[in-house]
Amino acid sequence: MFHAGDIIAYLDMCKFEGVSLQRGMNFHLHNGLSVVLMSLRKGAPYEDRVEDNWQTLIYEGHDIPKDKSGLNPKQTDQPLTTGNGKPTQNGLFYNAAIKYKAGAPAEKVRVYEKIKNGIWAYTGLFNLVDAWIEQNTRKVIKFKLKLIEEESTLISSKANSNIEHTRVIPTSIKLDVWKRDKGMCTLCGSKDNLHFDHIIPFSKGGSSITLNNIQLLCARHNIAKKDRIE
Numbered sequence: 748m749f750h751a752g753d754i755i756a757y758l759d760m761c762k763f764e765g766v767s768l769q770r771g772m773n774f775h776l777h778n779g780l781s782v783v784l785m786s787l788r789k790g791a792p793y794e795d796r797v798e799d800n801w802q803t804l805i806y807e808g809h810d811i812p813k814d815k816s817g818l819n820p821k822q823t824d825q826p827l828t829t830g831n832g833k834p835t836q837n838g839l840f841y842n843a844a845i846k847y848k849a850g851a852p853a854e855k856v857r858v859y860e861k862i863k864n865g866i867w868a869y870t871g872l873f874n875l876v877d878a879w880i881e882q883n884t885r886k887v888i889k890f891k892l893k894l895i896e897e898e899s900t901l902i903s904s905k906a907n908s909n910i911e912h913t914r915v916i917p918t919s920i921k922l923d924v925w926k927r928d929k930g931m932c933t934l935c936g937s938k939d940n941l942h943f944d945h946i947i948p949f950s951k952g953g954s955s956i957t958l959n960n961i962q963l964l965c966a967r968h969n970i971a972k973k974d975r976i977e
């Protein structure tokens with residue numbers, strides 16, 4: 748099981764999900780969860796964005812595939828159905844969001860974020876709570892996802908009664924930490940099973956948005972540290 752902030756190589760992510768994650772959107776896989784991949788980097792293909800201090804994610808639906816019909820995917824409506832009327836991944840997520848608004852349980856979605864080529868971070872588990880279509884020069888589908896807080900997060904945020912406090916580390920901080928720590932555990936130099944670690948733990952009020960409070964640790968040192976603190 749991954750925890751928010753874990754850094755994952757692309758192949759390990761596919762192995763964990765039991766599917767080759769070629770697509771950014773993967774509705775309801777065998778484990779009963781959906782998976783979306785997002786990128787908040789400059790020049791990313793889709794306009795994914797976060798709101799409410801990472802409690803909310805606005806995820807953009809996907810374009811038609813490049814290889815079809817010679818149409819420019821960025822100038823063509825994002826499809827809810829394929830040519831033969833079957834729902835696309837857009838359609839599957841869209842229908843689930845509409846059902847949720849009519850009272851069905853929310854589809855749970857694991858979100859991974861691209862840090863750099865081949866390197867992904869697990870952002871967390873979200874509920875799919877809304878979907879709508881925006882029409883400008885073309886139709887673009889938007890999905891609203893709400894972070895499901897881990898139990899410890901809920902307790903600590905209540906204790907601090909501070910809604911600005913979030914466990915999720917913003918992308919810009921992740922990138923700066925990755926660069927500063929050169930993609931290695933700060934204690935042993937290992938490049939495997941890395942995790943973005945809160946130096947002062949989140950549960951003790953440590954900030955997610957301060958560069959100086961985040962470091963890279965390997966799994967071994969991350970666990971050793973947890974044992975010391977808890």
Ligand SMILES: [Zn+2]
Pocket residue numbers: 932933934935936937964965966967968
């Ligand atoms: Zn280490």
